[in-house]
Amino acid sequence: MPGSSAVVVPILTLLLAAPAPAQEPATARREAQASPFTPDTMLTPSGGPRVLFLRSPAPRVVAFRLSVPVDEAPGEVGAARLLGALALQRLRTLARPFGAQVDVARTPWGLAYSVAGPVAELELLGYLLREAVAEPDVRGATFEGVRRSLREEATHLTETPLATLVAELRALVSPGAPADVDAPAAIDALGPGTVQEVWRRSHRRAAMTLVVSASETWEVVLAAVHGLGLRDPAVAAPPRPVEPPRSARPGVQTLRVWHGRAYATTPGDDPRAAVAALLIASHLRDSPGDHETSVQLWEMAGHSVVAVLGAAYPQAAGSMRAAVEGALDDTSAGLDEASVREAAARVRSDLLVSARTPSGLVAAVGRALESGTSPRALEGRIDALRGLDARAMRSFLEALAAGPPLRAEVRP
Amino acid sequence: MRGGVATRLPARALAIAALAGGALSAQEPPSGPGAPVPGGYALQAILPRTVSTVAAASVRLPHGSADDPQGLEGMALLLAHMLESTVSDRVGVWGATVTSEVGRTETVFTLLAPADALRPSLAVADSVLFRTPLDAETFQRRRQEALERLAFEAGSPIREYEAEAAYLLVGSSSPWARPAVGTPTSVEGLTLGALETFRREHVQRDLAALAVVGPGLDTDAREGAPADTTGTPVASPDTSAAAPAPADTLGPPADTLPPPADTVGPAAAPTYAWSTADRLDLVRDVTNTWIQVGYPVPAGLPRTDLEVLLHALDEELDPTPPDPDRYSVSVRLERLPGGPVLLVEAAVLPEAADRWERRILSAVERLASGGMHETLFAWQKRRARSARLLAEAAPEAAARRAAEDLLREGRVRDLEAEIAAMDVARLSRAAKSLGEPRVLRLGPDLGAQDAGPSRQGGAYAPGPA
Numbered sequence: 045m046p047g048s049s050a051v052v053v054p055i056l057t058l059l060l061a062a063p064a065p066a067q068e069p070a071t072a073r074r075e076a077q078a079s080p081f082t083p084d085t086m087l088t089p090s091g092g093p094r095v096l097f098l099r100s101p102a103p104r105v106v107a108f109r110l111s112v113p114v115d116e117a118p119g120e121v122g123a124a125r126l127l128g129a130l131a132l133q134r135l136r137t138l139a140r141p142f143g144a145q146v147d148v149a150r151t152p153w154g155l156a157y158s159v160a161g162p163v164a165e166l167e168l169l170g171y172l173l174r175e176a177v178a179e180p181d182v183r184g185a186t187f188e189g190v191r192r193s194l195r196e197e198a199t200h201l202t203e204t205p206l207a208t209l210v211a212e213l214r215a216l217v218s219p220g221a222p223a224d225v226d227a228p229a230a231i232d233a234l235g236p237g238t239v240q241e242v243w244r245r246s247h248r249r250a251a252m253t254l255v256v257s258a259s260e261t262w263e264v265v266l267a268a269v270h271g272l273g274l275r276d277p278a279v280a281a282p283p284r285p286v287e288p289p290r291s292a293r294p295g296v297q298t299l300r301v302w303h304g305r306a307y308a309t310t311p312g313d314d315p316r317a318a319v320a321a322l323l324i325a326s327h328l329r330d331s332p333g334d335h336e337t338s339v340q341l342w343e344m345a346g347h348s349v350v351a352v353l354g355a356a357y358p359q360a361a362g363s364m365r366a367a368v369e370g371a372l373d374d375t376s377a378g379l380d381e382a383s384v385r386e387a388a389a390r391v392r393s394d395l396l397v398s399a400r401t402p403s404g405l406v407a408a409v410g411r412a413l414e415s416g417t418s419p420r421a422l423e424g425r426i427d428a429l430r431g432l433d434a435r436a437m438r439s440f441l442e443a444l445a446a447g448p449p450l451r452a453e454v455r456p
Numbered sequence: 457m458r459g460g461v462a463t464r465l466p467a468r469a470l471a472i473a474a475l476a477g478g479a480l481s482a483q484e485p486p487s488g489p490g491a492p493v494p495g496g497y498a499l500q501a502i503l504p505r506t507v508s509t510v511a512a513a514s515v516r517l518p519h520g521s522a523d524d525p526q527g528l529e530g531m532a533l534l535l536a537h538m539l540e541s542t543v544s545d546r547v548g549v550w551g552a553t554v555t556s557e558v559g560r561t562e563t564v565f566t567l568l569a570p571a572d573a574l575r576p577s578l579a580v581a582d583s584v585l586f587r588t589p590l591d592a593e594t595f596q597r598r599r600q601e602a603l604e605r606l607a608f609e610a611g612s613p614i615r616e617y618e619a620e621a622a623y624l625l626v627g628s629s630s631p632w633a634r635p636a637v638g639t640p641t642s643v644e645g646l647t648l649g650a651l652e653t654f655r656r657e658h659v660q661r662d663l664a665a666l667a668v669v670g671p672g673l674d675t676d677a678r679e680g681a682p683a684d685t686t687g688t689p690v691a692s693p694d695t696s697a698a699a700p701a702p703a704d705t706l707g708p709p710a711d712t713l714p715p716p717a718d719t720v721g722p723a724a725a726p727t728y729a730w731s732t733a734d735r736l737d738l739v740r741d742v743t744n745t746w747i748q749v750g751y752p753v754p755a756g757l758p759r760t761d762l763e764v765l766l767h768a769l770d771e772e773l774d775p776t777p778p779d780p781d782r783y784s785v786s787v788r789l790e791r792l793p794g795g796p797v798l799l800v801e802a803a804v805l806p807e808a809a810d811r812w813e814r815r816i817l818s819a820v821e822r823l824a825s826g827g828m829h830e831t832l833f834a835w836q837k838r839r840a841r842s843a844r845l846l847a848e849a850a851p852e853a854a855a856r857r858a859a860e861d862l863l864r865e866g867r868v869r870d871l872e873a874e875i876a877a878m879d880v881a882r883l884s885r886a887a888k889s890l891g892e893p894r895v896l897r898l899g900p901d902l903g904a905q906d907a908g909p910s911r912q913g914g915a916y917a918p919g920p921a
Contacts, residue, residue, distance in 0.1 A: 080507040080671075101508040102849035104872060140776060141835055143842030162845045162872070165838070259506075386549065393551025396509035396570045401849040405509070 080405055081423040085262045093252035093272060096419070097262045098409060100402050106258040106265070107160035107402035108173055109410040110272065114154035114246040122194070122226035122234050123242040125150050129190045130180045130239075131157065138175055142168060145403060148176065152222060152312075152345040153414045154246065160403045163260060170268035177247050177273045182236035194231050201225040205298040205454045206353065210340070212452035213306040213351055218344050249273040255410040257402035301361040302454040303354050303368050307444040308347040312415040315391050315425050316440045317341060317348035319432065320375075322387040324352060327375040328367065335364035337371075345415070350444065358456065369451075376441040379434045392429040493575065493668055494582040499862040500666040503854060504673040511574035511670020512851035514566045515585065516859040519658035520559045521636035522793075528646055530602060530638020533558045535590075535651050535659070537598045540565065542591060543584045552577040560632050561791050563659075564859065568852045571671050578668070586661050595648045606640050616738075617746045617898045621801075624736050624896045625729070625750055625792055632793055667858035667868070669851040726754025726889065729794035733892035738899075744783055745809040745899025746801070749816045752891035753789070753796040759864065760874040761886040762789060762798070765823065767840040768833075768883060769800065772819040781808035798890060806899045813895065820893075826884030833880045841875050 085097040093110070100106065114124040128148040135146040135157075144161035157176040161169050181187070201207055202225055211223055252273055258265050309317055318341055325339040335356035342349040352371045356364035399408040412422040493502065497515075505511075524531045540556040543565070547554065552569035565585065569577040609615055615635070622633035638646075729752040753762060766787045774785040783803040790797045804812045822828075828836075848854040848871075858868045 080509050099507045101505055101851075102845070102854075103506070105845050105849045141839070143839035143846075145842075145846050160846060160849075161842050164872075165842070389549060389551040393510075393553070393570055396551070397568065400508060400510045400851060401846075403849070 079423055080399065081409060081419045081426075083409075083419055087262070087266070089266075091275060092248070092250035093254050095254045095256065095262075095266065096409065096413070097265070098255065098257045098405055098419075100257045100259045101400060101405060102402055103259045104163050105160060105402045106163050106166055106169060106256070106260065107406045108158065108169065108269065109255045109403075109406035110157045110173055110177065111151070111153070111253045111255075111410050111414050112155045112157070112177065112247055112273070113251050113414075114242065116222065116242065119233065120238055120242050121222075121230040122198075123239050124155055124222070124246075125226055126191060126194060126231070126234060126239055127180055127243055128155050129194055130182075130187065131155075131176050133186070133190060134181075135159070135172060135176050138172055144169060144172060146172060146176075150222070151411065151414060152343060156407075156410060156414075158403060158407065160401075163258065166258075166260065166265065166268045170270075173269055174271055177252075179247075180239065180243055182240050187236055187239075191231060191234065194226075195228050198225050198228045198231055202228065203296065205296050205300070205302045205355070208296045209302045209304045209353060209452055209454050210351070212454075213304050213450060214342065214344065214349075216450040216452065217306055217308045217342075217347060217349050221344055224342070244274070247273045249275055253410065253413055255406040255413065257406050296454060298454055298456050300355045300357050301364065301456065303361070303365050304351055304452050305368050305371075306349050306351045306450040306452075307372065307447055308344075308349045308450070309440075309444055309447070310347055311417060312343060312346050312348050313412055313417055313422070313425070314348050315395060315429055316432065316437070317350055317444075318391040318394075319384070319387045319429070319437065320441060320444065321350050322390060323379065323383060323437070324350065324371050324375045326383065326387070327378060328352075328371060331367060331374070333363055333367055334360040335367065337364070337367055339371075343411075343415075372441055372445045376438050376445075379438055379441075381434050384432060384434045384437045388429040388432040392426055395426050493578060493673070494661075494666075496661040497664050497666040498662050499664075499866060501668070501858050501862055501868050502673050503667065503669040503858055503868070505669060505671050505851065508571055508671045508851060510568055510851060511571045511668070511673070512566060512568045512855040513574065513578050513581070513666065513668045514564060514852070514855035514859040515581070516665045516667075516856075516863045517563045517659060518561065518663055518863060520561045520563055521634055522560045522630075522632040523654075523658060524631070524634050524638070524642075525650075525654070526631070526634075527642060528638075528650060529634045529642040530636070531642075531646055531651060531654050532563060532658075533636050533638065534595075534598060534602055534643065534646055535655055536563055536565070537602070538590060538594050538651070539585055539659075541594055541598060542588070543567070543581045546580045546584065547573070547577040550577055554581060558636055560636070562860075562863070564856060566852050566856050574668070574670055582661075585659060590648055590652055590655070592648055595651065599643060599646060602638070602643050603640060606637060606643060609637075610640075613740055613742045613898070614746075616740070617748075617896075620736065620738060620898060621746075621748045621896050624734060624748070624894050625790075625797060626794075630793065665859045665862035667855045667862060669855040669858065726756060727795060728752035728754060728891040729792045729797050730894065731891065733894060735895040735897075737897050739901040740898055741900060742898070743806075743900070744803050745806045745812075745897060746803050747809060747813055747816065748896040749800045749813070750790075750894045751798045751820065752792075752794070753798055754889050754891070755795045757796075757886060757889055758874075760869060760871065761878065761882055762796075764837070764840055764875060764878050765883060765886045766798065767843070768823055768828075768836055769798075769819055771836060771839070772823070773800065773802070773816065779808075781805045782812065806902055809897060809899055813897065817893065820887055820890060824884055824887035824890070826880060828880050828883070830880055833878075833883065837875055837878060841872055844871050844875070 080098065080101055082098075083096040084099050085095075087095045087097075089095070114127070116123055128150055132146070132148040135148065139146045139159075139161075142161070142165055144159060144165065147158040149156045149158070157173065159169050159172045159176065202211070207225065211225070214221065214223060249272055254269065254272070256262075256265055256269075321339045321341040328337045328339065335354055337352065337354045340351045340353065342351060352368050354364040354368040395408070397404075399405045409419050409422065412419060417425075493500075493513075519532060521529070521532050536556040536558045540554050543554045547567070547569065550569060550573035552567060552573050554565060554567045556566075557564045565581065567574075567577055567581050615637075619633070619635060626632045731752075766789065770785070770787045773787065774782070778785075781804050783805075785800070785802045787798070787800050790799055800816050802812050802816065848857060861868045
């Protein structure tokens, strides 16, 4: 860390004064553990953020994922996405000169800032992370440009019957939960003051969780990422009551009938839901009909949701509805060991492949933590897919079907 | 795999025998170390990673579409697709996948598997690639798919462009210029027997390079230690700290080492794929213009120097934000019979074609002039390093590159160190050493373009099998 010793020393002093890592010294643990998902070290320094260190699957690459919970009051809908877009624009500009990988994602819980690059650029990556969560510049053309671009994207995404159907089903699963696309009218109503207020309320060090994948020791990494976000005030300010914008769901013109059924399960990141989605999709693909069907898997706060969606011209709407409504039972009735094992192997492989890089690993663990799942439990669930059989899958499908009937329809 | 050679060999033989027989009903791969990494490859590298959810293996073979028998074009590609399909069918139960790529002179198979399934999956891949007889049903299915694809692509201008681009580089009679996908007639003429013969000749372990990247791999896992195989295991520079390999297995064979950088230049009397410039303009009624500019590269120029040059050119030609007149730009290396060639390809709006051709030529001239400021180049190197490290964080990319390094140079390069060692002078020397360019343009006639002299393109006419 050339040139930064003046900064490093106080940070290390602070760390030494902070609660010690909950586990043994890092060097000893590195020998013993083999699981990529198991944190090497977990720290909760006084004032935050909570930090988890994972060993890097690629020795010369370091990746960070910083998650920040964001609550939007009714009049603030879209502020999180706007904050994310502003941060991403700033990050891309800063990261371009040295080729770091950056991303900002809206999650069901808030925002996740991701930064990855060579270990040799550790200090710059730390700087990027600080900039990612720094106070946004809400004055001038940049803010307007980003808001306009978000609004156009939202308009584009919400004007289809499928998007309307999805939005209605999601609202049934979890009323008040953040939509996967914010309403254009809500984005229009966002002013700089509101966005700044949401940032000030949410981007507090104590609420943040940082997941790191690095081959460096945690002391070195922590020194590079000091000073993230705002220090917590004694009492966190409650969401500011803001007048909600008028509801403005656009009328959707459609020639076909769109019908959807959603099945929610808890906990939110149960990989069996993905296996169920694959099996249902496979069943629907093999079933003839004068209609179109699809299966989607949604991750929502506290829920995994399997949604079966269909579309048909009015004369075939009856058979389409029957196919959608009966998809779960029919799939369950047709299950065999081979198809369950194949689908489970595919889901397990997809999860493992997505976590094969440092960025993918911190994303997997970070998302699990956001949803309240420990890394060990995440690993356990992935492992459990190896033993998943038709009987267990049938029970799972039955449990899904036993949930409340969540259905929606969009008609011509 | 702990234990001596005597223990390892029967274990491998058992694994291969069981798997080749199709007894793959169990979803769970064997617990514990399982089958050892197969040996017998001309070159192999085990690149252990301390932790990883998946592992990858890449097998690179020195044959490609240029080796297709005349009149039976498409053979290397069809064979690769068949082998890929057979391996995928057998290892899919463990969540493993395999991909194949067929180039003009090389073929690559890359396996990606959950870490606990790598060894059985690799044992299956090894068996299918080199031993298991080809399956008649798979042959019929894949050949039919190839024929349907060819029928769908019939008359596609991109296929004509690809053919003309190859003719300009090597002439229309060179096997190198044969279309990798074949023709409807040539693919129709392929038989299972011909594919088996081709495989016996070209798909051999002792011609191939194998690189394996993943967790739980140590020197004991590497069947085929120097004492009992003809292969040359090579340890990765970036993992040597984690699992040091015996000193006598490090580094390439002396006769495969690349020449030192200071041998590049007039004193080294470099040889080139061609010595004269050429250009070809083809007027076609299409909506964009394809441009290919090929520069012959002197044999012996270090690959890292060339790759940094490629990166610099790519940044010059395709910055962020991109030029609004371009559809795509790519910069890559090709190995021609006469030597390597640096190829720049661009698809652009027809009215921008003149400007783009000048832009490509002048970018190379600028880099050759050595005028880039050291600080700017230092930033460029950082971006090149970031791009490589981030891409190779994925084990399949790391394995793929390691196998390529092995086959080309007999060693796995420490790219981070080699890129760091580059300077403006070396970059400029690499750009200066490029030979005379050959330019192809295929696009509509806008009437006002001054593209220089034109000539007719060659036409590939396959002879009888």
